[in-house]
Amino acid sequence: MDKIRAYERALEGVWNLMLVNEMEAGDKLPSERVLCELLEVSRTALRGALKQLTSSGVLVQMQGSGTYVNPNRVLHIFQKSHNFSSSSEALGLTPSSSLISISTLVVSEKLAARANFRVGSKAFRLERVRRINDIPALIERAYISLDTFPGIDQKYDWNQESLYRVINEEYGIFIKHGKERISLSKSNREESKLLNIEEGTSVIFQRAIAQTDDLITVEFVESVIVPQFYHFASASGFPLHRKELIESWMRL
Amino acid sequence: MDEIVNTKSKPLYQELYDVLLERIERRFYTAGSKLPTEYELADEFNTTRITVRNALDILEREGLIRRIQGKGTFVAQSWNEGALDVRGGFRELVRQGRETPSVRILEHALRSAGSFIALMLDIQPEDTVLYVRRLNLVNDEPVSIHSTYIRTDIFPSVEEIDFSVFSMYETYSMYEHSYAYANQKLSVVELSAHDAQLLNVHAGDSTLMIEEITYDSQDLPLEFVRSISSPSHAGFLHTY
Numbered sequence: 001m002d003k004i005r006a007y008e009r010a011l012e013g014v015w016n017l018m019l020v021n022e023m024e025a026g027d028k029l030p031s032e033r034v035l036c037e038l039l040e041v042s043r044t045a046l047r048g049a050l051k052q053l054t055s056s057g058v059l060v061q062m063q064g065s066g067t068y069v070n071p072n073r074v075l076h077i078f079q080k081s082h083n084f085s086s087s088s089e090a091l092g093l094t095p096s097s098s099l100i101s102i103s104t105l106v107v108s109e110k111l112a113a114r115a116n117f118r119v120g121s122k123a124f125r126l127e128r129v130r131r132i133n134d135i136p137a138l139i140e141r142a143y144i145s146l147d148t149f150p151g152i153d154q155k156y157d158w159n160q161e162s163l164y165r166v167i168n169e170e171y172g173i174f175i176k177h178g179k180e181r182i183s184l185s186k187s188n189r190e191e192s193k194l195l196n197i198e199e200g201t202s203v204i205f206q207r208a209i210a211q212t213d214d215l216i217t218v219e220f221v222e223s224v225i226v227p228q229f230y231h232f233a234s235a236s237g238f239p240l241h242r243k244e245l246i247e248s249w250m251r252l
Numbered sequence: 253m254d255e256i257v258n259t260k261s262k263p264l265y266q267e268l269y270d271v272l273l274e275r276i277e278r279r280f281y282t283a284g285s286k287l288p289t290e291y292e293l294a295d296e297f298n299t300t301r302i303t304v305r306n307a308l309d310i311l312e313r314e315g316l317i318r319r320i321q322g323k324g325t326f327v328a329q330s331w332n333e334g335a336l337d338v339r340g341g342f343r344e345l346v347r348q349g350r351e352t353p354s355v356r357i358l359e360h361a362l363r364s365a366g367s368f369i370a371l372m373l374d375i376q377p378e379d380t381v382l383y384v385r386r387l388n389l390v391n392d393e394p395v396s397i398h399s400t401y402i403r404t405d406i407f408p409s410v411e412e413i414d415f416s417v418f419s420m421y422e423t424y425s426m427y428e429h430s431y432a433y434a435n436q437k438l439s440v441v442e443l444s445a446h447d448a449q450l451l452n453v454h455a456g457d458s459t460l461m462i463e464e465i466t467y468d469s470q471d472l473p474l475e476f477v478r479s480i481s482s483p484s485h486a487g488f489l490h491t492y
Contacts, residue, residue, distance in 0.1 A: 003363070004363055004364070004366055009366065012366050012367065012368035012369060013367070013368070015368045016366075016367040016368040016371060019368070019371060020367075020371075048444075051442075052441060052442075052444075055441050055442035055458070056439040056440065056441040056442075056461060057439055057440070058439075078490040078492070079492070109274070109277075110270070110273060110277075113277055177491075177492055178491070178492055179489065179490070179491045179492075180489070180490045180491075181315070181487065181488070181489050181490075182438070182460070182487065182488045182489075182490075183313075183315045183486060183487045183488075184440065184458070184459060184460055184483050184486045184487075185313050186313075202440055202457075202458035202483075204440060205313065205314075207314075227439060227440035227458075231437070231438065231439045232437070232438040232439070232488075233435070233436060233437050233438065234434070234435070234436045234438070234490060235433075235434075235435050235436075236433040236434055237432060237433025237434075237467060237471075238433075238435070239435075239467060239471040239473070240471070241471065242374065242471075245371065246435050246465075249372075249435075249437070250435070250437055
């Protein structure tokens with residue numbers, strides 16, 4: 001039987017430690033020295049594992065202070081999360097957003113094909129930076145058809161207003177179906193400025209279409225996401241007898 | 253001949269982008285087919301290669317084309333007609349087109365589960381799991397690396413199965429523990445030098461990582477998998 005390689009023993013060891021001790025966002029990990037003793041691995045192996053966990057945003061290392069479970073990270077669960085605010089609040093994070101631009105545009109063939117809008121009809125475009133605990137986490141560009149939501153571009157103060165509240169409560173329209181596609185990209189200059197990251201940083205590019213029961217488009221959204229502050233999980237089914245473990249694992 | 257006319261309202265590369273996008277959407281360039289080279293496109297549209305490259309950059313970013321080093325630029329399936337998620341949950345978009353997939357086994361060994369894998373698979377740390385690390389290739393181009401930990405208590409002698417012939421899911425079905433659903437985590441991770449080399453990309457590049465537990469219909473965990481994709485192939489689709 002093969003021995004577990006040192007790097008894997010370290011990586012699995014840190015995961016096990018976090019789960020068994022039910023560690024949560026903001027909790028501090030033991031020092032490197034203590035971790036090496038606990039997990040019976042070398043400094044080199046441990047550092048390799050910590051590097052993997054910090055680069056994927058599970059942990060953050062603070063100069064001179066140690067290693068912590070990332071305190072500012074939103075979890076988007078495809079089957080459960082409906083919007084940025086509720087996903088943030090569910091984790092005790094404070095969501096906020098600032099308006100970059102609003103405009104009303106004529107739907108091009110390209111937008112029509114993607115969003116399933118009518119060519120030449122009008123759409124409202126809402127561009128916002130979403131923050132968690134005041135840190136910019138993503139840029140969101142939402143397109144809403146004025147065919148479906150007449151007047152939505154005129155009546156509301158989008159510095160204050162929640163798009164979902166307006167859609168649900170003012171228009172009585174609800175999301176039932178949709179598609180979310182995720183790919184990897186690099187931030188351009190303008191996005192980097194808004195997100196306070198270096199130009200060319202790896203970012204998640206998300207494109208989502210949300211539809212009603214009758215497959216009418218409610219919104220078409222493109223987001224540029226800083227991976228350090230946002231991650232995804234999916235549960236196409238759920239083992240109820242393992243609920244707590246799986247939920248903690250997903251949150252980390 | 254299509255030509256880009258600079259109307260001054262849009263940069264040239266944007267105009268070219270619109271033309272190329274239109275060709276892809278009209279299926280003049282079909283999914284899986286190879287685009288003309290940058291040089292040919294520059295020639296056709298009477299513009300510079302820089303303009304062509306900028307236009308292709310946006311198409312690539314939007315997932316409409318894929319550039320494969322040393323092979324050229326290929327049209328991906330548009331996301332609206334992309335592989336439907338038959339299993340529910342997100343999973344790798346398999347944009348097969350006319351491509352030939354193959355598998356190379358990198359490691360294959362029995363090991364003790366250890367605490368973490370035991371937790372994930374609902375077994376004891378001293379139980380044996382089969383560890384399989386494999387490289388998936390499409391048209392001989394490396395696209396992803398999968399590290400899989402398989403339970404040997406419900407899959408006895410699973411180490412004798414040739415995973416370059418049978419898929420994992422086929423194997424589980426043969427043992428009558430068919431895949432039913434998965435719990436998955438998706439994050440962005442920096443590639444190690446070793447993995448970067450296997451995927452033929454630069455060390456330090458970031459890519460998408462999936463960590464996943466799959467279950468059969470009795471809620472029995474079958475395997476734990478950690479997968480990373482080459483950045484240009486990294487994509488996931490969730491439908492509901």
